[in-house]
Amino acid sequence: MLGLDSIGAAAWNPAVMALAFLVLLLLVLALRAFGRGDFAKDKLKTQPFLSGNAPTEKNRVRADNFFWGFFEALRPYYRRASNVHSGLLNDYIFWFAFCLALLLIALYAGVSLWA
Amino acid sequence: MIELVQHFPALAIGVPLAFAFLLPLLKKWRNSAVIAALAALAVTEFLALFILQDVLQNGIRIYSMGAVVPGLATPEQMAVPVRILLSIDAFSAFMGAVAATIALLAGIYSIHFIRESHSKYFSLLLLMLAGALGLVFTGDMFNMFVFFEVLSISSIGLIAFWLHRAEPVEAGFKYLAISAVASIFVLFAVGLLYGQHGVLNIAGLSRSTLLYGFAFTDIIALALLVCAFSMKAGAAPMHYWVPDAYGEAPAAVTAMLAVASLASLYALFRIAFTVFGATPLIELVAFAVIIFGVLSLFLGATMSLVQKDLKRLIAYAGISQTGFILVALGVGLAAIHNTPLQPFGAMAMEGGVFHVINHAFYEALLFLCAGAVFLRTGTKDLNELGGLARRMPFTAFFFLIGGIAIAGLPPSSAFASKILIYESVYFFNPLIAVIALVSSVLVVVPMVKAFCAIFLGPEIGKFKKVREVPGAMLFTMLVLSALVIIFGLFPGAIVETIVSPAVNALLSQSAYVGGVL
Numbered sequence: 001m002l003g004l005d006s007i008g009a010a011a012w013n014p015a016v017m018a019l020a021f022l023v024l025l026l027l028v029l030a031l032r033a034f035g036r037g038d039f040a041k042d043k044l045k046t047q048p049f050l051s052g053n054a055p056t057e058k059n060r061v062r063a064d065n066f067f068w069g070f071f072e073a074l075r076p077y078y079r080r081a082s083n084v085h086s087g088l089l090n091d092y093i094f095w096f097a098f099c100l101a102l103l104l105i106a107l108y109a110g111v112s113l114w115a
Numbered sequence: 116m117i118e119l120v121q122h123f124p125a126l127a128i129g130v131p132l133a134f135a136f137l138l139p140l141l142k143k144w145r146n147s148a149v150i151a152a153l154a155a156l157a158v159t160e161f162l163a164l165f166i167l168q169d170v171l172q173n174g175i176r177i178y179s180m181g182a183v184v185p186g187l188a189t190p191e192q193m194a195v196p197v198r199i200l201l202s203i204d205a206f207s208a209f210m211g212a213v214a215a216t217i218a219l220l221a222g223i224y225s226i227h228f229i230r231e232s233h234s235k236y237f238s239l240l241l242l243m244l245a246g247a248l249g250l251v252f253t254g255d256m257f258n259m260f261v262f263f264e265v266l267s268i269s270s271i272g273l274i275a276f277w278l279h280r281a282e283p284v285e286a287g288f289k290y291l292a293i294s295a296v297a298s299i300f301v302l303f304a305v306g307l308l309y310g311q312h313g314v315l316n317i318a319g320l321s322r323s324t325l326l327y328g329f330a331f332t333d334i335i336a337l338a339l340l341v342c343a344f345s346m347k348a349g350a351a352p353m354h355y356w357v358p359d360a361y362g363e364a365p366a367a368v369t370a371m372l373a374v375a376s377l378a379s380l381y382a383l384f385r386i387a388f389t390v391f392g393a394t395p396l397i398e399l400v401a402f403a404v405i406i407f408g409v410l411s412l413f414l415g416a417t418m419s420l421v422q423k424d425l426k427r428l429i430a431y432a433g434i435s436q437t438g439f440i441l442v443a444l445g446v447g448l449a450a451i452h453n454t455p456l457q458p459f460g461a462m463a464m465e466g467g468v469f470h471v472i473n474h475a476f477y478e479a480l481l482f483l484c485a486g487a488v489f490l491r492t493g494t495k496d497l498n499e500l501g502g503l504a505r506r507m508p509f510t511a512f513f514f515l516i517g518g519i520a521i522a523g524l525p526p527s528s529a530f531a532s533k534i535l536i537y538e539s540v541y542f543f544n545p546l547i548a549v550i551a552l553v554s555s556v557l558v559v560v561p562m563v564k565a566f567c568a569i570f571l572g573p574e575i576g577k578f579k580k581v582r583e584v585p586g587a588m589l590f591t592m593l594v595l596s597a598l599v600i601i602f603g604l605f606p607g608a609i610v611e612t613i614v615s616p617a618v619n620a621l622l623s624q625s626a627y628v629g630g631v632l
Binding site for chain 2: 110
């Protein structure tokens with residue numbers, strides 16, 4: 001059961017994987033133990049650093065702030081993609097009809113070419 | 116006992132169906148309704164697992180409804196089956212076991228999650244399970260349509276379950292509209308197939324296309340079926356309903372909606388492989404499926420990044436995972452008549468079918484975690500959430516496991532299925548493998564965003580009294596997390612035991628025909 005397990009070209013041993021996880025966990029705990037035990041809890045230095053501003057409920061990293069640069073770089077793509085995702089039922093049915101028409105044409109053309 | 120065992124396929128559909136109609140009678144007794152529903156779900160799970168084990172051992176199993184000898188498909192002097200026929204091969208049994216497992220977990224989770232109208236809720240949930248099991252077990256096209264309808268109608272009721280809010284009603288209406296359109300076209304296609312071949316039985320249709328090839332009406336029927344089932348599976352660019360419906364349905368229902376989408380994928384591939392597998396039409400369909408898959412991969416992953424609603428974010432990430440299944444099984448379809456590519460096609464299909472079960476588990480896990488967050492905070496808005504890991508450490512841990520799995524990272528099960536897909540698809544077309552790989556990497560981003568936004572950061576005042584969710588809800592998340600990890604640690608054993616037989620059943624058109632007729 002705990003022997004070598006393989007899938008496709010990949011192979012691994014579940015026991016070794018579990019052991020590796022355990023070693024990593026111990027390593028993390030050991031590194032944590034090296035930290036200073038006399039730090040002042042609930043003081044500013046234990047809080048996240050936000051350009052020198054104290055993190056508060058209003059002044060915190062929100063979901064919209066994550067990967068901001070990524071979205072800025074891809075703004076043209078996202079503008080178009082958001083327009084397509086209109087939320088209108090008519091558009092939903094349009095895309096179904098569009099795909100159906102394309103598939104019918106492709107199948108008919110393919111069969112005609114074979115014939 | 117042997118007498119009863121032969122009726123298990125009918126009971127697997129009959130038990131949830133009967134209890135679905137029985138539960139409204141227990142409307143006044145909340146606890147009795149919940150216990151009865153859970154008992155029905157547990158019995159159905161047992162039946163589905165028994166059928167899977169039986170089919171894996173003894174091969175395809177058939178059941179004629181109402182026949183003196185249920186194992187006899189064709190009555191005396193008949194050329195084709197005329198009764199309602201269930202034909203369960205390893206692929207059907209595999210899908211049935213997945214559906215029953217998720218339904219049972221969804222039921223347990225719902226005990227505390229649903230606070231009103233228990234009998235109505237569980238009645239619809241059982242009806243949904245009966246529809247999903249009927250869809251994957253049925254051996255004829257008309258009953259496939261009937262169970263497709265049962266599944267859709269019960270899903271609509273559950274999506275719009277919280278009638279006091281406008282959004283679920285709107286989502287339910289949208290789902291109703293696209294389901295109605297899909298159903299009409301499926302029925303039209305079934306009529307065309309019957310007109311052309313004179314049978315509705317899947318094995319009969321398969322034998323007809325094997326012997327006589329295909330006609331023009333088959334082309335129309337195939338296109339209608341492929342598009343209708345692809346839309347219900349949430350394949351891009353027909354995926355727009357998915358975030359609406361998944362985003363507004365109760366969390367446990369969302370897990371079942373993912374199963375409903377997988378059942379639609381089952382129908383798509385059952386028809387493609389078993390009915391039309393021998394015709395050259397299938398290579399063209401394969402390219403359409405691969406295109407749907409690639410679009411789903413990319414659009415799902417990229418649109419997931421910009422979502423502010425937690426459940427919509429997971430729904431879009433789920434669309435990209437459907438893309439993996441479509442690409443893998445599409446490559447399997449494309450390789451079916453191409454001898455040099457056949458080993459890679461079979462391997463891609465193993466990856467795709469393995470991804471079906473993985474996708475069902477981690478998608479359900481993520482939605483259940485999202486439901487837990489919603490239950491305690493009353494919001495799904497990622498911008499409003501934060502610092503919940505202190506108050507909900509177990510939910511945070513389970514969400515992390517779900518996130519790791521959907522991103523395809525080890526030691527999750529999705530890592531193994533995605534490796535199979537990358538490796539095999541690369542030989543078919545390296546560009547598709549690269550797109551799949553990039554999409555998988557992209558899915559990490561929304562998961563990191565969601566985890567950090569919900570669970571990390573400073574604690575928010577209004578959530579300081581938030582508590583961890585009840586034990587029953589944590590138990591379902593624990594089971595799904597354990598399955599994700601165990602399947603990831605022993606993927607070879609899982610593939611060998613249940614995935615390969617399912618793939619072989621799908622690939623062997625003659626075995627299916629021979630087993631039924």
